[in-house]
Amino acid sequence: MPTKHKSTAVAKSTPPAFVDSQILRMKDVVTLTNLCDSTIYDLIAKGKFPPSFKIIPGGRAAGWASATISKWLTERVASGTEAT
Numbered sequence: 846m847p848t849k850h851k852s853t854a855v856a857k858s859t860p861p862a863f864v865d866s867q868i869l870r871m872k873d874v875v876t877l878t879n880l881c882d883s884t885i886y887d888l889i890a891k892g893k894f895p896p897s898f899k900i901i902p903g904g905r906a907a908g909w910a911s912a913t914i915s916k917w918l919t920e921r922v923a924s925g926t927e928a929t
Contacts, residue, residue, distance in 0.1 A: 868900060868908040877914055 871882050878885070888894035895917055897907040 867911045869911050869914055870906075870908050871897075874909055874914055878918065 869877070871885070874880075874885060875882055880888075885894055889896050895909060895913045897909050900906040900908050
């Protein structure tokens with residue numbers, strides 16, 4: 846007897862759910878923060894956004910710990926301030 850599977854499709858506007866131990870790449874951070882990548886880089890330069898880290902030392906790939914981004918978002922909501 847075939848089993849029925851529930852659809853796991855997620856709307857494009859819904860940010861992905863991450864476990865705190867995951868590494869987020871720029872596209873994930875853009876989705877979660879609703880900021881464009883150039884704004885994120887600008888905020889990093891101004892010290893207003895957590896910097897990324899190299900996933901592999903000496904490599905090109907960079908990312909953020911999901912807990913770091915969650916904390917930044919929570920602080921923005923709690924303080925009621927804008928990112929820029």
